[in-house]
Amino acid sequence: GAGVSQSPSNKVTEKGKDVELRCDPISGHTALYWYRQSLGQGLEFLIYFQGNSAPDKSGLPSDRFSAERTGGSVSTLTIQRTQQEDSAVYLCASRLGPSYEQYFGPGTRLTVT
Amino acid sequence: AQTVTQSQPEMSVQEAETVTLSCTYDTSESDYYLFWYKQPPSRQMILVIRQEAYKQQNATENRFSVNFQKAAKSFSLKISDSQLGDAAMYFCAYRNYGGSQGNLIFGKGTKLSVKP
Numbered sequence: 001g002a003g004v005s006q007s008p009s010n011k012v013t014e015k016g017k018d019v020e021l022r023c024d025p026i027s028g029h030t031a032l033y034w035y036r037q038s039l040g041q042g043l044e045f046l047i048y049f050q051g052n053s054a055p056d057k058s059g060l061p062s063d064r065f066s067a068e069r070t071g072g073s074v075s076t077l078t079i080q081r082t083q084q085e086d087s088a089v090y091l092c093a094s095r096l097g098p099s100y101e102q103y104f105g106p107g108t109r110l111t112v113t
Numbered sequence: 114a115q116t117v118t119q120s121q122p123e124m125s126v127q128e129a130e131t132v133t134l135s136c137t138y139d140t141s142e143s144d145y146y147l148f149w150y151k152q153p154p155s156r157q158m159i160l161v162i163r164q165e166a167y168k169q170q171n172a173t174e175n176r177f178s179v180n181f182q183k184a185a186k187s188f189s190l191k192i193s194d195s196q197l198g199d200a201a202m203y204f205c206a207y208r209n210y211g212g213s214q215g216n217l218i219f220g221k222g223t224k225l226s227v228k229p
Contacts, residue, residue, distance in 0.1 A: 031215070033216055033217075035217075042219060042220070042221045042222065043204065043217075043219035043222075045216040045217070045218070048214055048216055050214070056214055056216075059216070089156060091156075091158065093158075093217075095215070098215060101148075101160050101163065102160075102215075102217060103160075104150075104157060104158035104159075105157075106155060106156050106157050107156040107157075109156075
């Protein structure tokens with residue numbers, strides 16, 4: 001079956017603009033994660049969605065970051081007023097259940113100029 | 114808080130030889146999962162191998178095996194008969210066993226080069 005997909009693959013934006021990154025998880029996977037991969041910080045957890053429960057936003061670095069998951073499927077990560085330090089690869093992963101693996105998408109490389 | 118440390122930023126191995134990547138972690142939990150992920154230049158994170166902490170037997174997946182030392186909090190990855198396609202970034206990761214959240218905590222990664 002299809003894996004996790006993310007769009008766009010690459011995004012270049014100007015400082016101060018808003019961006020939206022999209023994640024399509026594997027069908028039937030109830031858990032969805034966003035991670036950020038940057039040179040300085042490595043791989044960091046950002047946010048977690050489980051079914052219809054309130055998301056765990058404990059990893060979001062600032063209030064400029066937000067995410068939603070519509071209908072328990074597609075998720076959008078929004079970064080407002082982008083800064084150069086937001087430049088990174090944003091990875092999405094989904095999981096079937098608590099004892100199952102996380103499957104990752106190919107990521108979106110965000111460059112803020 | 115749990116932490117994962119990979120002390121080798123870069124490693125190199127000759128094709129067909131064996132290489133071991135190191136990983137140590139810190140946790141106060143007794144039950145947890147450990148993983149090795151491979152990330153080629155395509156950026157796609159691929160699960161290589163998984164180990165449950167309650168299992169004493171080391172996990173193996175074809176040419177990949179781990180040396181899990183729970184008391185020492187060490188989790189190294191051995192790649193046997195290295196192939197050119199093994200060249201990638203390798204990340205060690207930790208996940209708590211209990212609860213439903215289960216986000217991964219990653220090390221900084223080891224870049225593996227394979228020489229023909």
